[in-house]
Amino acid sequence: MTETDILAHRLARATEVAQVAGALALKYFHARDQLVIETKRHPSDLVSEADREVETLIRDALGAAFAEDAMLGEEHGLTEGSSGFTWVIDPIDGTLPYLAGLPGWCVSIGGCDADGPALGVIYAPVLGELFVAARGHGALLNGAPIRASQGDLRSGLLGIGANDRVESARVGQMLTGLMDAGSSWVRYGSGALMLAWAAAGRLVGYAEPRMSAWDCMAGYTLITEAGGRVLPFPDGSGLTKPAPVLGAAAAAYDELERICAFGTEKNW
Known part of the structure; x- marks a missing residue:
């Protein structure tokens, strides 16, 4: 496969994995009163068993498909690779709103290589929104193309x-x-x-x-x-x-x- 094909393959798999991970995070979200919660650097920097298990799911799925890629995640750190590609994972970004029962949290799976950011999948299960992008392939929200604002700093x-x-x-x-x-x-x-x-x-x-x-x-x-x-x-x-x-x-x-x-x- 060409580099473009490999990137498209990575994006397709990451999109699938993000949705499965989002379903697991959503399951814990609806039972969040039962979660074991720990403090990290300070009282509002929290982590739960949901964060760790969702990241493990993502790592296992991506590792099975792309064994030579490196992985960097918020909860489980860096695993070296040999391909030159690094997966960058936040299993639940927005842990505080997540634990408070608010909808503004997401699963974030990014990827980068020697040329910088290469792909991104952000899935917000409560909102029902799936953002995907890969270098040279454009950006989509729930399958429809998206564009950044055309306005200046005061336009929104x-x-x-x-x-x-x-x-x-x-x-x-x-x-x-x-x-x-x-x-x-x-x-x-x-x-x-x-x-x-x-x-x-x-x-x-x-x-x-x-x-x-x-x-x-x-x-x-x-x-x-x-x-x-x-x-x-x-x-x-x-x-x-x-x-x-x-x-x-x-x-x-x-x-x-x-x-x-x-x-x-x-x-x-």
């Missing part, structure tokens, strides 16, 4: 994320700059889902000072294939460390990058 809502990896005062400065520029922003529980919404033109973009690869890789592919732009995520060993994430409509990107200044200010 901007998605924002933040966490304890960045000083709260610095986040406040960023938000002040955005509001002074006339931007209206919203923060939702799942960064991956907000990136998908940027690809679909529902948001003009998304920005977060520190985000992990498993949160953004699928969304990055969706945005680029939908005609938007993204801030490159570190590759190599940098793939395993949190980094600034920014994706937006082409007409909004430069201004958003300037205001956020993720790549130029040392205090990020």
